[in-house]
Amino acid sequence: MLQSLIFDMDGTLFQTDKILELSLDDAFNHLKSRNLWNGPTPIEKYREIMGVPLPVVWEALLPNHSNEIREQTDAFFLERLIENIRKGKGALYPNVKATFSFLIENNCSIYIASNGLPEYLSSIVKYYNLDRWVTETFSIQQIKSMDKSDLVKAIIQKYNIKNAAVVGDRLSDIKAAKENGLVAIGCKFDFSKDEELAQADIVIDNLIQLQTVLLDIKEPESTVF
CATH class of the missing domain: 1.10.150 (DNA polymerase; domain 1)
Incomplete structure (x- = not known):
């Protein structure tokens, strides 16, 4: 894993x-x-x-x-x-917390890399108590280039990550994975586009599927669930 x-x-x-x-x-x-x-x-x-x-x-x-x-x-x-x-008007996607618990139980560390501003990200993490599982949340504002690939690279370097995947719904997430030698897992969710997801190694339509696909990952290959 x-x-x-x-x-x-x-x-x-x-x-x-x-x-x-x-x-x-x-x-x-x-x-x-x-x-x-x-x-x-x-x-x-x-x-x-x-x-x-x-x-x-x-x-x-x-x-x-x-x-x-x-x-x-x-x-x-x-x-x-x-x-x-x-005010509680937002929501996490289904199975976020269950998936995070599974990952931590299986010694898989969790990070967030977002184009959102730090205050915005902090409010989500705090409201949903995500810091119970998430090691650190990173904002694109921390990177001069404002490029997600560079943000992911910074996470890799800070935590000496060797074997990981980027999970996201847009092309910037997929490129961030590919350009850093990581597995690209695309999420077929609300804002995703099929032509972008086609470039991912794996595509899921529910986060709970990570519990299955992660156990089988050896090297990137296109799979749709």
Whole structure:
């Protein structure tokens, strides 16, 4: 069995869609109140780019706005996300805790590598008590390049990881695994895309399947469950 698993957060462990639209609506209604936005909240456009760092998100959603407005919107959006988490409006995906317990029982260490901001990640970890199992949670903000492959590399170096997999729902997770010589496990969840998952070594549609597939991993090979 693998020594470690490195998990993405949004769309892999945390059902971001449960608070995404609420928080994004809040952010764009705030822009409307300042006469800085007209029309509906661009939720579908956000879903298309889900998984990229937030500065990239605001460049895409607010292409005609200044960096100052983007930064203000980002800060407001983060506040609303955290508040909705604290109110219990979000949720983990099914079997996160059961899977984490299984991994720890089998001497597999757990890390989180996310494009989310540290305060946001911390609020999820704290609300769901994930630090019972997770060794450390890493944010893309800790890496100058803002590249997930570099973030995973930093985790590998810090903890001297030799035999591991990255578990995530988007291409950035799969690339982070491949570029660091790790197994890429794709999650066919809410924000995933089939053309991206096709590049993973293994694809699952429920985290509980990790309990089975991890016992059989020897070297990467395409498998769909």
